[in-house]
Amino acid sequence: MSTLLEIENDAIRLPPPPRTPRTLRVALAGCGTVGGELVRLLHHGAAEIRARHGVRVRLVRVLVAHRGRPRPAELDPALLTTDLDAFLAEDADVVVEAIGGVDPALRIARTALGRGRRLVTANKALIAAHGPELALLARRHRGRLDFESAVAGGIPVIRALRDSLGLTGIARVRGILNGTTNFILTRLDEGWRYADALADAQARGFAEANPARDLSGEDATDKLRILAWLAFGIRPDALVLRRRGIDPDPERLAADARLLGGAARLVAESVETESGVVAAVEPVIVPLAGPLGRTRGEENVVLIESRSNGGITLSGPGAGGGPTASSLLADLVRGAGRLARPAAEPPVPVNDTREHRWALSVVRTIHAAGVLDRTLARAGVPTSTVLADGDRRVAVTEPVGWQRIDLALRVLGAELLAPVVSRVEVSV
Numbered sequence: 001m002s003t004l005l006e007i008e009n010d011a012i013r014l015p016p017p018p019r020t021p022r023t024l025r026v027a028l029a030g031c032g033t034v035g036g037e038l039v040r041l042l043h044h045g046a047a048e049i050r051a052r053h054g055v056r057v058r059l060v061r062v063l064v065a066h067r068g069r070p071r072p073a074e075l076d077p078a079l080l081t082t083d084l085d086a087f088l089a090e091d092a093d094v095v096v097e098a099i100g101g102v103d104p105a106l107r108i109a110r111t112a113l114g115r116g117r118r119l120v121t122a123n124k125a126l127i128a129a130h131g132p133e134l135a136l137l138a139r140r141h142r143g144r145l146d147f148e149s150a151v152a153g154g155i156p157v158i159r160a161l162r163d164s165l166g167l168t169g170i171a172r173v174r175g176i177l178n179g180t181t182n183f184i185l186t187r188l189d190e191g192w193r194y195a196d197a198l199a200d201a202q203a204r205g206f207a208e209a210n211p212a213r214d215l216s217g218e219d220a221t222d223k224l225r226i227l228a229w230l231a232f233g234i235r236p237d238a239l240v241l242r243r244r245g246i247d248p249d250p251e252r253l254a255a256d257a258r259l260l261g262g263a264a265r266l267v268a269e270s271v272e273t274e275s276g277v278v279a280a281v282e283p284v285i286v287p288l289a290g291p292l293g294r295t296r297g298e299e300n301v302v303l304i305e306s307r308s309n310g311g312i313t314l315s316g317p318g319a320g321g322g323p324t325a326s327s328l329l330a331d332l333v334r335g336a337g338r339l340a341r342p343a344a345e346p347p348v349p350v351n352d353t354r355e356h357r358w359a360l361s362v363v364r365t366i367h368a369a370g371v372l373d374r375t376l377a378r379a380g381v382p383t384s385t386v387l388a389d390g391d392r393r394v395a396v397t398e399p400v401g402w403q404r405i406d407l408a409l410r411v412l413g414a415e416l417l418a419p420v421v422s423r424v425e426v427s428v
């Protein structure tokens, strides 16, 4: 056990939580959508938490950026501070981080864990970038790091991977990890225009004012890096990952899926193959009746295939203040499970060379269809089916690796055809 990776892999197996005191002093960083909901849950659920878990949770300090913003009526205003140093100096048993981003979240996390405290966070960006370092810090100082709410909001997927499933050897983790894009794609399935679907998602609080990280697949990428870390023991930043979002033309993506008899979904997947672990976040045309096609609106779903235990499917609300705060609360009062993976040598991350069928669609101009066909032929990509619908032409390929498609796209892109590409998992 001498290499950094081995030490850090080992560090995923965190020590059991320190004995929970009867009164749990909690310092909360961030009181927005998630933090505010946690304040309400703690207030209204105090009696039940005491009865079921034997602890009295007492908020001792709440860090925010702006003093004047409206806060939940349940929050004692005297607890609010905008002074980071005063917050860090607070004597708390658990620090809950619900700010987001890396700065100052990383400083808060390092300080809490370096003092042997428990840190509970909803922050996927922080864990995707610094998870192994923070897990190691927790282990060294006998603190504890929990981040159930960072992936798939209210679905206990981290617990599933850390607990029993982690012992059985994971073969594949796959799912829909971004509620915003799933909500939009479902609306497009129903015939909505993209602009209206996005506006609806924003009005319902499922999409931020700037949804770029959701649409581009970056948000799902952070979450997949965390799941692959727990499933395979690969450092989140070392995973070799292909990322394509639902931008720039979600309407065409949904129309292509309809034409092929399936549903377009932004699928995040990491699989252990014979050569190593591959990963991708990309649009996939999936069967309507399967677990991914049936996942609609802001819901998330995670399928975990274990080598000896078959597969399980976890689904539920992927985001939103309520579900996310309830996962924070579960970490807060219980501590999470322990284990990620047996101590075996972790597999290596490798490029994804698996073969799939792909749908490439172009808008037909005088010459576009011919260019699409010629380019695929020149890149050595056999086409099995070509469908036309209105002004679109959709070519479905035989199974080939992404590298061939990428080559074809470079040529097509150069000719400004802006093809939309999805992986195809329906029979055409």
Ligand SMILES: NC(=O)c1ccc[n+]([C@@H]2O[C@H](COP(=O)([O-])OP(=O)(O)OC[C@H]3O[C@@H](n4cnc5c(N)ncnc54)[C@H](OP(=O)(O)O)[C@@H]3O)[C@@H](O)[C@H]2O)c1
Pocket (backbone or CB within 6 Å): 029, 030, 031, 032, 033, 034, 035, 063, 064, 065, 066, 067, 069, 097, 098, 099, 100, 101, 103, 104, 122, 123, 124, 125, 149, 150, 153, 318, 319, 320, 321, 324
């Ligand atoms: N919203 C969801 O559905 C959801 C789901 C899963 C995970 N998460 C994660 O939960 C975390 C919080 O998300 P959110 O939606 O609750 O965000 P939010 O509504 O924007 O709230 C962020 C909070 O952090 C405070 N804050 C921001 N920068 C700060 C700084 N430099 N110093 C001190 N306080 C600062 C803000 O203070 P002010 O209020 O004073 O501005 C606000 O109270 C993120 O990591 C996010 O990825 C969110």
